[in-house]
Amino acid sequence: MTRLLSIFVMMASISTLAVADEDSDSSGHYFAEFPVVLSASRLVQPAQEAPAAVTVIDREMIRNSGARQIAELFRLVPGFLITYRNGHSPAVTYHGLADTYARRLQVMIDGVSVYSPLYGGVEWYDLPIAIEDIERIEIVRGPNGASFGANAFVGMVNIITREPAVGDPSDIAITSGTNGVNDWSARYAAGAENWSYRLSAGQRSDRGFDGQPDSSRVEHFNFRGRHRLDAANELAGTFLHSNGVGTEYYSIERPRYFIQDAVQLCWTKATGADEFWLQFHHSQRQERERYGGIYELDLSALGLGTKSFPYSVNFDNDLRRDELAFQQSFGGSEQWRLVWGGQLRQDAVRSATVFDRSDWLTNQLENVFASSEWRPWKQLLLHAGATYEHSSLSGGSISPRISATAFLAEGQSIRIGISKARRMPTPYEEFADESYAVPTSLHALLVGIAPMLPPSWRVAALQPTLVQAYLSSGGLRDEKILSRELAYLGNWPSLRLSGEVRWFNDQVRDLIYVHRIEYPSLVLLVQRANNPYAESTTFDFRNMDIATERGVEGSLRWTPWQGADLMVAAARTVIKSSDIDASYSASAPLHTASALFSQQLPWDTSVSLGYYRVGEMQWLGGGEPLPAYERIDIRLGKRFRWGRQTGELSWTTQNVLNNNHPDFQLEFRNKRISWLKFQYSF
Amino acid sequence: MTFAAPRLIVRVMWVAWLLGWLPAAVAETRILVVRDDTPVARQTAELLGREITRSGWTSTEIVAVADHPTAVTRREGEQAVVSLGARALTVAARLAAGRPLVGALVSRAALDDAAPFPPERSSVIVLDQPGERWGSLILTAFPNRQQVGVLVGPVAQKSVRALERKLQDRRHTLASETLSSSEDVIPALEKLLPRINVLLALPDPMAHNRNTVQPLLLTTYRAGIPVVGYSESYLQAGCTLALYSTVPQISTQVIETLQQLLDGRSVANVQSPRHYTVGVNGAVAHSLGLSLPPASELQERLRAYDQ
Numbered sequence: 001m002t003r004l005l006s007i008f009v010m011m012a013s014i015s016t017l018a019v020a021d022e023d024s025d026s027s028g029h030y031f032a033e034f035p036v037v038l039s040a041s042r043l044v045q046p047a048q049e050a051p052a053a054v055t056v057i058d059r060e061m062i063r064n065s066g067a068r069q070i071a072e073l074f075r076l077v078p079g080f081l082i083t084y085r086n087g088h089s090p091a092v093t094y095h096g097l098a099d100t101y102a103r104r105l106q107v108m109i110d111g112v113s114v115y116s117p118l119y120g121g122v123e124w125y126d127l128p129i130a131i132e133d134i135e136r137i138e139i140v141r142g143p144n145g146a147s148f149g150a151n152a153f154v155g156m157v158n159i160i161t162r163e164p165a166v167g168d169p170s171d172i173a174i175t176s177g178t179n180g181v182n183d184w185s186a187r188y189a190a191g192a193e194n195w196s197y198r199l200s201a202g203q204r205s206d207r208g209f210d211g212q213p214d215s216s217r218v219e220h221f222n223f224r225g226r227h228r229l230d231a232a233n234e235l236a237g238t239f240l241h242s243n244g245v246g247t248e249y250y251s252i253e254r255p256r257y258f259i260q261d262a263v264q265l266c267w268t269k270a271t272g273a274d275e276f277w278l279q280f281h282h283s284q285r286q287e288r289e290r291y292g293g294i295y296e297l298d299l300s301a302l303g304l305g306t307k308s309f310p311y312s313v314n315f316d317n318d319l320r321r322d323e324l325a326f327q328q329s330f331g332g333s334e335q336w337r338l339v340w341g342g343q344l345r346q347d348a349v350r351s352a353t354v355f356d357r358s359d360w361l362t363n364q365l366e367n368v369f370a371s372s373e374w375r376p377w378k379q380l381l382l383h384a385g386a387t388y389e390h391s392s393l394s395g396g397s398i399s400p401r402i403s404a405t406a407f408l409a410e411g412q413s414i415r416i417g418i419s420k421a422r423r424m425p426t427p428y429e430e431f432a433d434e435s436y437a438v439p440t441s442l443h444a445l446l447v448g449i450a451p452m453l454p455p456s457w458r459v460a461a462l463q464p465t466l467v468q469a470y471l472s473s474g475g476l477r478d479e480k481i482l483s484r485e486l487a488y489l490g491n492w493p494s495l496r497l498s499g500e501v502r503w504f505n506d507q508v509r510d511l512i513y514v515h516r517i518e519y520p521s522l523v524l525l526v527q528r529a530n531n532p533y534a535e536s537t538t539f540d541f542r543n544m545d546i547a548t549e550r551g552v553e554g555s556l557r558w559t560p561w562q563g564a565d566l567m568v569a570a571a572r573t574v575i576k577s578s579d580i581d582a583s584y585s586a587s588a589p590l591h592t593a594s595a596l597f598s599q600q601l602p603w604d605t606s607v608s609l610g611y612y613r614v615g616e617m618q619w620l621g622g623g624e625p626l627p628a629y630e631r632i633d634i635r636l637g638k639r640f641r642w643g644r645q646t647g648e649l650s651w652t653t654q655n656v657l658n659n660n661h662p663d664f665q666l667e668f669r670n671k672r673i674s675w676l677k678f679q680y681s682f
Numbered sequence: 683m684t685f686a687a688p689r690l691i692v693r694v695m696w697v698a699w700l701l702g703w704l705p706a707a708v709a710e711t712r713i714l715v716v717r718d719d720t721p722v723a724r725q726t727a728e729l730l731g732r733e734i735t736r737s738g739w740t741s742t743e744i745v746a747v748a749d750h751p752t753a754v755t756r757r758e759g760e761q762a763v764v765s766l767g768a769r770a771l772t773v774a775a776r777l778a779a780g781r782p783l784v785g786a787l788v789s790r791a792a793l794d795d796a797a798p799f800p801p802e803r804s805s806v807i808v809l810d811q812p813g814e815r816w817g818s819l820i821l822t823a824f825p826n827r828q829q830v831g832v833l834v835g836p837v838a839q840k841s842v843r844a845l846e847r848k849l850q851d852r853r854h855t856l857a858s859e860t861l862s863s864s865e866d867v868i869p870a871l872e873k874l875l876p877r878i879n880v881l882l883a884l885p886d887p888m889a890h891n892r893n894t895v896q897p898l899l900l901t902t903y904r905a906g907i908p909v910v911g912y913s914e915s916y917l918q919a920g921c922t923l924a925l926y927s928t929v930p931q932i933s934t935q936v937i938e939t940l941q942q943l944l945d946g947r948s949v950a951n952v953q954s955p956r957h958y959t960v961g962v963n964g965a966v967a968h969s970l971g972l973s974l975p976p977a978s979e980l981q982e983r984l985r986a987y988d989q
Contacts, residue, residue, distance in 0.1 A: 031722040037899040038920030043969040165896040273965040
């Protein structure tokens with residue numbers, strides 16, 4: 001971190017915030033050429049006109065929620081679910097069907113996917129940005145393969161970071177609290193007529209769940225810069241870095257170290273409402289998880305008693321992604337708009353333990369998409385779009401979407417839509433061959449006594465596999481979803497109230513999940529010697545299950561009086577599934593609800609109250625049946641001003657009720673946590 | 683003698699030819715165009731040259747070199763002088779020597795700074811749209827957005843009063859933040875935003891320049907506040923609405939004013955733009971959820987206010 005800090009301080013110190021000299025020729029100023037600032041990619045489509053359900057979490061909501069971690073913010077979104085497989089590995093999904101590597105949600109930072117090329121899903125805690133770096137988060141609820149391709153299966157999240165040119169030039173935030181909460185972050189921005197940049201660095205750490213050895217620490221750094229070539233053309237560069245360690249506990253403490261870097265270069269040409277951009281992205285991540293100990297094997301069936309063997313495991317995973325993408329938007333007219341684009345991507349992963357091979361496994365992906373909107377009459381808006389995608393893992397596919405929005409009256413609309421999307425199998429699902437070898441000394445012993453072993457033991461005892469955890473047979477097909485929705489959106493400005501309600505019916509098939517298979521590993525043999533009905537511990541991945549999700553969800557935002565802000569979200573989800581390989585039917589609660597109320601008070605003070613309710617459910621992948629729980633968070637803030645400098649001191653308590661509600665497994669208990677945060681902008 | 687008759691004939695023909703052309707030569711109106719060395723002045727001069735030709739006049743163009751405006755020598759042959767730009771106005775005022783002078787491409791602030799003030803028989807068309815017109819535009823485009831904000835630097839100071847009067851007549855309010863430097867823009871804007879629902883970008887280089895345009899437009903956009911700008915370029919950059927005069931519109935007014943002065947009619951010493959354009963950035967308005975009347979309709983309504 002010292003290195004990070006020194007880079008940050010050095011870059012901050014060599015530059016000062018350049019401010020334009022006043023234009024001495026005020027006549028020429030009338031004809032000065034300004035750059036296109038609000039280009040197509042910076043403009044947000046009004047919720048009433050979006051072809052899918054969209055929730056936006058803005059800076060004010062992030063502040064009011066008191067959230068320390070990005071993943072926590074999704075509690076405010078209808079139908080979204082969050083859990084933790086340990087204190088530092090949150091999983092976020094929409095409408096269930098997920099384990100703690102929730103793989104059916106596409107997540108992007110500034111338009112670039114952070115979806116893991118190895119296991120799928122997102123390592124939320126490791127993201128190389130601070131929560132203070134975020135300008136807003138746009139969440140598309142429902143399949144969005146038509147615009148974002150594979151893996152935008154149940155939804156899409158785009159985290160948009162703050163523009164270098166916006167906000168205070170410098171700020172620091174320091175957070176300290178119970179449970180080892182110890183975070184800091186700092187930002188510095190500078191700019192002149194044709195360039196601007198922002199540096200951000202920080203750290204977050206805590207001790208995870210109470211009573212669990214799952215502490216973590218992440219250090220992060222990012223740089224975002226823009227250089228304007230002329231009024232229409234701009235080059236942007238981004239560098240992101242994070243590293244850290246988090247401990248997991250599976251009968252033994254397993255610290256996992258990671259380091260990841262990403263670089264993006266983007267050229268944008270914007271002329272009025274038309275825009276073209278071309279972007280290159282490279283990212284890489286190294287994970288190092290090494291642990292070992294003494295393994296005890298009950299060989300009494302062979303008359304050898306219990307033997308102890310030392311063992312060591314290396315989970316050394318290397319991940320890489322290279323991507324070239326372009327997009328062109330045509331502003332068109334009041335009647336129509338069009339956007340199209342394409343992408344070439346190569347994901348590569350290497351892991352001797354996971355794949356039992358030392359070379360890189362690659363997945364080549366090419367896609368092209370087009371999306372258009374047409375307004376034949378003022379009261380009707382039609383959207384149509386599709387993505388064609390080809391993956392070297394699962395072949396070609398098309399993800400289309402059509403929707404129609406009827407404007408009933410000013411601020412009142414009904415949307416009906418149908419869409420299809422796909423999820424590609426991950427390299428892990430397609431190629432997993434995760435096994436642990438029999439210790440050499442034991443293997444020599446078994447070979448020596450092989451002639452004396454019963455026939456049923458001979459084959460297994462002589463092969464070097466102690467445990468075969470995963471063995472993919474491969475040939476997986478894409479998961480497919482057909483989603484239908486009917487939504488009503490209302491906006492009543494005079495009441496300062498807006499809201500939406502959405503009915504959905506999603507049919508999902510070819511769900512990929514672990515499927516238990518017979519494999520004659522030594523451990524299975526030993527277990528069966530003691531218990532003939534012991535289940536195999538080896539898993540394949542198969543397209544086995546289907547599921548139907550039906551339900552209704554909605555949200556409201558209301559400003560009942562000056563300085564107040566109320567957000568309410570609720571969802572009812574019913575899942576019916578074949579449930580062959582997993583309990584999909586139980587993977588989403590029947591009801592979820594959340595509310596966030598904030599009130600500005602005199603003397604620059606504010607109070608926020610968050611209420612969250614999640615019904616009974618069970619996460620896949622080892623999750624235990626969890627009871628319904630309620631949680632209340634509270635945040636108190638006091639702002640200060642010293643001339644142009646501002647600051648805020650805030651106190652946040654999560655789970656005020658201290659009700660120990662469990663997450664994922666019953667032993668992962670959430671206790672009350674409090675922290676003090678000081679933010680200073682100058 | 684043999685050759686005297688032909689020589690006489692030739693002389694008579696010469697005299698006849700000269701006499702035949704003399705009335706035309708006497709009636710020809712020659713215009714001296716003095717312009718700044720800027721792309722806009724060059725573009726305007728080209729357009730103006732064509733307009734002058736179309737009016738049956740001729741023109742001579744001189745460039746007022748930025749560093750040596752006094753290097754331009756005295757000119758006697760032209761009947762009127764046109765200046766394009768602030769420096770050109772200073773040069774032209776000296777060269778005019780009582781001849782009609784029409785100045786253009788000058789802001790009101792630059793004109794106030796010009797010394798000496800343009801002489802008699804002159805008229806300067808300033809770039810500044812009158813405060814009343816800004817007020818009318820806001821009232822027409824945003825009848826339900828009654829809290830108008832402005833960032834006021836030294837240049838915009840004078841337009842604010844007229845604007846405030848116009849808005850107050852229609853129950854709109856004007857909130858302003860005064861700037862002492864460009865560094866103040868974003869802090870001032872953040873103070874202003876909670877009190878307003880439309881921001882008017884009055885032309886003031888301290889408030890609106892290439893450095894401030896990006897944070898200003900992004901900050902207002904994120905707050906859901908439409909910005910009304912003063913140039914086509916600002917409109918393209920991300921204003922919701924803009925009011926400005928184009929080069930052809932300015933040229934038209936120059937020709938009209940020249941004609942009036944040459945005809946001996948009296949013309950105001952300082953004129954506001956008579957011809958102007960209202961532009962709407964449909965993409966930004968749409969994204970902000972605003973349904974504005976078409977630009978042509980806004981322009982028509984504004985003309986009705988003018989009259």
